[in-house]
């Protein structure tokens with residue numbers, strides 16, 4: 134297929150996954166609205182239907198909880214092909230049935246991109262309507278995912294990180310008691326190859342964490358205090374730091390000075406806190422189990438988001454570049470989700486090795502922001518080659534480009550349109 138045909142296919146995927154204002158990640162496997170999927174999808178829509186891009190984000194915020202949280206899944210209608218559905222989560226925090234935790238807060242960054250693409254009066258009005266909602270979500274993150282004011286954000290569930298079965302969660306997950314879950318039937322393994330999905334032992338613990346939080350009524354302060362899983366994540370932390378910089382830009386543009394001052398404080402807190410995630414032996418940022426105080430020992434694709442977060446000092450940047458080149462000598466396609474030199478690396482098991490298009494997009498933006506256009510462009514070219522070879526798959530093998538997981542995947546299509554496609558290459562990042 135030519136690149137222009139791929140552009141057309143990508144638009145068709147988004148249009149066909151559109152449920153009337155919000156988009157599902159893919160038919161079958163993921164039949165609801167997912168948080169960060171929707172936000173990346175908005176970038177794709179923005180290339181051919183900007184109004185629809187805004188709508189995607191606005192509909193996501195329709196599900197915002199009273200305490201400010203924006204859930205990772207909105208169950209707008211019941212779909213028996215998905216597990217765990219609304220009855221397992223047992224939440225009551227917002228206007229739409231939902232899961233009980235969040236996902237990486239990329240929304241403020243994409244809202245800024247939408248504004249910059251078209252700073253018209255109407256666009257600014259839409260951004261102004263979203264600003265208090267974004268502020269409430271970011272305040273929620275700081276209050277309940279950084280309750281001790283450390284300047285790093287924890288996830289209370291591997292799913293909250295968006296990187297479900299990352300090796301970084303293994304030790305903390307192993308410490309979770311399997312209880313209160315009863316018999317259950319997974320649905321994911323009937324849609325896609327089980328050898329590429331998380332193991333049953335992981336799944337038991339995923340559900341045990343949900344059960345523990347349900348028991349305390351999803352009260353956010355209580356969840357932060359007692360959740361059996363509470364691990365600071367470089368992915369969420371860096372995405373949040375970048376999102377705060379973009380939120381600051383929006384607040385200033387909209388003349389919201391007191392909000393801007395508040396956000397400046399958040400940025401200072403996160404810049405300082407990020408140092409806690411630096412692993413001096415590895416020379417990279419890693420996860421930190423806030424219950425045990427232990428850092429993890431592997432480099433994940435989120436380690437490469439330090440520049441995206443604006444941490445572009447020489448020491449950090451040169452360490453990242455060295456890791457990048459070492460890994461690039463091992464695999465054909467950058468950037469594997471986990472270090473190929475680590476014992477836990479598995480090139481086709483979900484977040485234990487495969488390449489994900491939207492992570493590549495953020496990594497490339499980070500390199501570009503740090504002035505490293507060569508590596509930024511390398512990541513874009515690899516992403517384009519993966520899609521040209523493997524189609525609009527959920528994720529790809531870094532070794533041979535095999536596309537895996539769900540097909541006709543919305544965020545892969547969106548990232549193609551917004552950035553990876555040669556027809557966009559000159560305009561993005």
Ligand code: GLC
Nearest residue numbers: 158163167169170295296297
């Ligand atoms: C998986 C991914 C997560 C994504 C979701 C829907 O759970 O790990 O990041 O949001 O699928 O695509």
